[in-house]
Amino acid sequence: MMDEERFQELAAMNALGMLENDEKRALDGAVARDKEVRSLTLELEQVTAELAYLIQPVEPPANMKKRIRAKMRAKGVKGAGVSRGVIIGGTGWALAASFALVSVWLWQQRSSMTQQLAAASRAIAPVNNPATPLVDDGKTRTLEEELKKRRDEFEAQKLALAKEIEMLNKRETEAKAQTARLTAEVAALKEQEQQSQLQIATLQSKVWEYRRSEMLVVWDQKRSQGVVMLDKMPKVDSDKDYQLWVVDPSKPNPVSAGVVTVDAKGSVKTVFKPVEAVSGEAKFALSIEKKGGVPKSEGQLLMVGP
Amino acid sequence: MSQPELSEEDLLQRAGRGDSRAFDQLYDRMAPRLFGLLRQMLHDEREAEDILQDGFVLLWERASTFDPERSKAFTWAVMLFRHKAIDRMRMLGRRNRLVDSAALEQSTLGASLQAGVDEEVQAHERRVVVGEALKELPKEQRQLIEFAFLKGLTHHVIAESLGIPLGTVKTNIRRGLLRLRDLLKGGA
Numbered sequence: 001m002m003d004e005e006r007f008q009e010l011a012a013m014n015a016l017g018m019l020e021n022d023e024k025r026a027l028d029g030a031v032a033r034d035k036e037v038r039s040l041t042l043e044l045e046q047v048t049a050e051l052a053y054l055i056q057p058v059e060p061p062a063n064m065k066k067r068i069r070a071k072m073r074a075k076g077v078k079g080a081g082v083s084r085g086v087i088i089g090g091t092g093w094a095l096a097a098s099f100a101l102v103s104v105w106l107w108q109q110r111s112s113m114t115q116q117l118a119a120a121s122r123a124i125a126p127v128n129n130p131a132t133p134l135v136d137d138g139k140t141r142t143l144e145e146e147l148k149k150r151r152d153e154f155e156a157q158k159l160a161l162a163k164e165i166e167m168l169n170k171r172e173t174e175a176k177a178q179t180a181r182l183t184a185e186v187a188a189l190k191e192q193e194q195q196s197q198l199q200i201a202t203l204q205s206k207v208w209e210y211r212r213s214e215m216l217v218v219w220d221q222k223r224s225q226g227v228v229m230l231d232k233m234p235k236v237d238s239d240k241d242y243q244l245w246v247v248d249p250s251k252p253n254p255v256s257a258g259v260v261t262v263d264a265k266g267s268v269k270t271v272f273k274p275v276e277a278v279s280g281e282a283k284f285a286l287s288i289e290k291k292g293g294v295p296k297s298e299g300q301l302l303m304v305g306p
Numbered sequence: 307m308s309q310p311e312l313s314e315e316d317l318l319q320r321a322g323r324g325d326s327r328a329f330d331q332l333y334d335r336m337a338p339r340l341f342g343l344l345r346q347m348l349h350d351e352r353e354a355e356d357i358l359q360d361g362f363v364l365l366w367e368r369a370s371t372f373d374p375e376r377s378k379a380f381t382w383a384v385m386l387f388r389h390k391a392i393d394r395m396r397m398l399g400r401r402n403r404l405v406d407s408a409a410l411e412q413s414t415l416g417a418s419l420q421a422g423v424d425e426e427v428q429a430h431e432r433r434v435v436v437g438e439a440l441k442e443l444p445k446e447q448r449q450l451i452e453f454a455f456l457k458g459l460t461h462h463v464i465a466e467s468l469g470i471p472l473g474t475v476k477t478n479i480r481r482g483l484l485r486l487r488d489l490l491k492g493g494a
Contacts, residue, residue, distance in 0.1 A: 009476050012483040016454040017392040018461045042376070047487045049381035049388070051455050053433040054440070057338035058345055060358055065333060067355075068362045077367060149356055156398060163399070 007037045015044040063142070070142035201284055203305030209234050213266070215303050217284045219246075225273040226257075228284075233266035236288055243293045245301075246274045247283040254285060259293040313428065314379035315372075322369035329366055335429075336380060337362070340387050346456045347391045357394055361387040380429065392458045439489035447482030450475060 010027040013019050019027065030037045061067075203215040213233050219226040228244055236242060241261065245254035257272040275295075286303040312320075312328070314335060320328035337358065344354035344361075365383060372382055440448055454464055461479075465472040 005480070008484065009480045012480040013454075013461055013476065015483060016451070016479065017388060017458045018454055018464065018479070020460055020462070043487060044483050045385055046377050046381050047483060047490060048455060049377075049384035050432070050436050050490060051440070051451070052339060052343050052380070052384040052388075053429065053436045055339055055342040055346065058342040060337050060341040061355060064337065064355070064358060065330070067359050068333070071359055071363050072366065075363065077363060149359075152352075153356075160397070160399060 007034075008040065011037065011041040011044050014041060015048040063145075066142045067145055070146050074143070074146050199282065201306040203284060203286065203303040205303040207300070207302050210302050213303070215284075215286060215305070217305075219282055219284070221278070221282070224277055225271060227269065227271055228257075228260060229267075229269045230260060230262055230286075231265075231267045233262045233268075235262075235266070239291050240288050240299075241291050241293060243287055243289040243297070243299075244272055245285040245287065245297060246278050247285060247304075248276075248278045249280050249283075251276070254297055256293060256295060256297075257284075259289075260286070315374040318365075318369055318372050318379040318382070319374065321366060322372055329369075332365075332379075333362060336383055339380070339429075340383065343384065344387065344391055347388070347458055348395070353394060353398075357387065357391050361390050364390065378432075380432075388458070395458050435490065439486055442489055443482050443485055447478045447485070450478045451482045451486070454479060 007027070007030055010019065010023060010030070014024065014027050027037075027041065031041055032038075199217075199219040199221060201217045201219065203217065205211065205213055210233075214229075214231045216229045217226055230242070233242065241259040244257040244260050246257050247254045255274040255276045255278060257274045260268055260270060260272070262268045284305060285297075285301045287297050287299045287301050289297065289299045312331070314332065317328045317332040317335070321332055340361065341354060341358050344357050345351065348354050348357065361383075365386060368386065372379065377385075440451075443451070450464070450468075450470075453468070454461075457464070459467070461472065461475050464470075465475045468475075
């Protein structure tokens, strides 16, 4: 859309009070910069205001003028209730001065009478409602109305704030639930990641006696430890032991992971940990060594994998 | 000998100079029309009274800024009172929803074009001119403008309330108001 049409649209909607806050800011910026936009905005505001000529008039409450005066007094509006701009000259000043003196005297009389009336009222007022004013003039009523109005405004604001607080609490609860969900997700991902570092290897033998033997290694590289499971392994001589080795590509010789003793059926499941740290992708091997194991492999490697 | 009746522009200027009698007269002339407008906008008698009260206090305070070369006194006052009403609606959270669905049918500027008993001649003439100009607009533009003028809602809410695409609302409002401006200036 061309800029001209866009600003016409914004000015038209502004005139009808339809703009959202960000659009109003955009228009205000253009009004400050561009004389034509400023002129159009004012013109459309006036056109819109003219529609009010078509409104059906409704008489306001009879005490509205008093209420307006009371509001002006409460706000301390300058010049409220006083006709200014009236030019008095010549004998008018003398009359005005006399009038002022009489007014002061009458005011003092009135104040005195009001105080007496108030004292009398207090004296005869019911004990359970001592605050009820018996002297009730127009000013009291209008001030009461003003106080009531302000109280209503505060109530409306309180209600709006309560709603906002409720909404924020709801958002906080939702955010907490979301955080809990995300935390659980992170934990699951961590676990998954941890699992992804587990290496599972099955070892095969090319030696005839071990053709039916099975060996499975689950290797946790992060913890540098694993579980080995052997089955259908032939018995070894009494002075010999099976020994497990971890082949680290960065090291010249296999690293010992300890002696593995099988049961009568040739089976075992045991945790192993190499004597040295292993990095990189490990391979595993099994050999028959002297009883109790050796630090460096001397015997034949029976099984290797993966 | 009775004085010739002062125009609303004269009264507003005098009020701007601190003449409270002029302010009283201005109140007598404008308050019924402004109160009618506020009642239609706010749908609440009490709220309308409050804005009328606050609006006239503001009018007294700002009357000295009124420039009769730039606008009529009544349109100047309407702008002031509408802004106050829209601010109140915003405070009450009413700008983002239609308070009463029945308001859809009630939102027309249906005042009679007959002169009121106490109506100023100038105001009556302007009412007739504005009424005729509004009738010249296509129905869809006229209805949208009347609805928006009386409700003080955002364009998103108006589009949703009336079931009209947002783009159509914006275009009709723009075209309608520009046309209305030209008609009120005396253009065809």
